Amino acid sequence: MGESSPSRPRRGPRRDPLAHQNVLRAARELVREVGYQQVTMEAIAARAGVGKMTLYRWWPNKAAVVTEAVADQLAPPPLPDTGSVREDAVEYLHGLVSTLTQLGDPSVVAGALTERGEPGRAALRDILRDRFQPGAELLRRGIERGELPAGLPVSAVVESWSGFVLYRIVFRERTPRDDELRALVELLPEAGDQG
Template identity: 75%
Template sequence: MTKRPRSGPRRDPLAHEAILSAARDLVAEVGYDQATVEAIAARAGVGKMTVYRWWPNKAAVVTEAVADRLAPPPVPDTGSVGEDALEYLRGLVRTLTLLGDPTVVAGALAERGEDGRMALRDILRDRFEPGTQLLRRGVERGELPADLPVAAIVESWAGYALYRIVFLQEEPSDTDLRELAGLLPVRS
């Protein structure tokens, strides 16, 4: 009897996309905490072991499922540094509250331990450059003071968003974001 060669970790592209789609849909419907690998597999029409063959846990599946939504946004350029900052902050919050659930990013990355912390660091680092660019452009236009601590401001925006979303598990309101953007020392 000839043994059939093991296919190993090669992914059937259709099954792979079905699993990622199922993970996105399930998390959107029931939240990150209530989604399970079993439910993701069932919705995708694959066995639970298929999921575990390709990903070590639910966090890894969900992280990959939303990875395309984690791409850094373009640098806002509305002509006003205050409006640019507001758009930037809205984008940061959208990233950290994928699928409208503040627990998705935090939960998925926390479950991944050190890998999750590194992934979150990388996600935020990718967002620092657009924030830095918009503030430097505001300095160049004369809207902001030349000695503005650009890096500290961008990092404090990320810290604020993380605190509200991860620790308080609530999305900052648009009013909150307007107030935060309004703290910039914009010159008239």
């Protein structure tokens, strides 16, 4: 009984870890260089040094490769703590924008996710869910410090922030500016305001 060579690539659905990382890196590089629409599975395979059929065994299409390539880089940022809930919220929103525009073009991440139908929407929900808790936490901290009213609907505020950012990126195809994010944060009521 002979043993298979250790340098021989795996076949089938099991992914060689090095080849897998090379593919994800190649996808990110190509999207940055030529734009999402110009990237092809052939170009990703060539850049990564793997066969095109390998890509199709591991991912059904380009959108799936790019989605994973981006998600692979999206660790949630640390929760801001500037001492001001409004400044924390602005930093949080900049982090959310950065997450959804990871590859430069504002529509790339959202486009790659939404093109995939329900799997893409599920991936986008997961990315946003990872950022929901920090946003809620910074608002609760603002309530505890007396900067925001006790009855603030925390979940609704964080969801509205996500909705605003997604709308700008997906439908307006542009990155929200700092002044727009600050205007959004200024909608937060003061602690003494009636809710």
